[in-house]
Amino acid sequence: MFVAKGKKVKNIISISPDFKHVLSIKENTESGDAVYLRSYYGILSRPKERLPYKTDGEFKVEWLANVIAVVTYKTVDHTIQQFIGTYGDRGYGRFYYYVGAEIHGRWQGNNVEVVSNSEGISVTHNGKKEIILLGSYYSVWHSCCCFNET
DSSP states (O other), X not given: OEEETTEEEEEEEEEOTTSSOEEEEEEETTTOOEEEEEEEETXXXXXXXXXXXXXXXXXXXXXXXXXXXXXXXXXXXXXXXXXXXXXXXXXXXXXXXXXXXXXXXXXXXXXXXEEEETTEEEEEEXXXXXXXXXXXXXXXXXXXXXXXXX
8 A cells, every 4th residue: 555645545456367467446545436547558557437436445356367357346335346347359359348238148157157138137156146137128237337348
């Protein structure tokens, strides 16, 4: 942690498994404001997005692939939010412009299943199902905050 203009700043930094991408978030620990930074030139970066919810300082970063990082964090109002950082073009020479449309389907892993469709998103972990979003297609995807869409 370092001090900038009399304020404490916490850096959340994680390098992708293939060492090609860096996820970087700076959090003002006094105000709870957090900003996502993108690599700009070599070791330099610049602010790209402000996380919409004030944070309480707890962050967990997990790389789902060499080009997808998920940051889970608690907010000051005790909710859990996620930020998904995507990097690269997925090998097709094009980028994601709206991530919500790209994650439709059924995803499975170690005792976890995520179902994303026009009805909403549900997560089943160890047999317990939790519905994250439910409603019409419009209300489901327009209630999501999308970040870092490249």
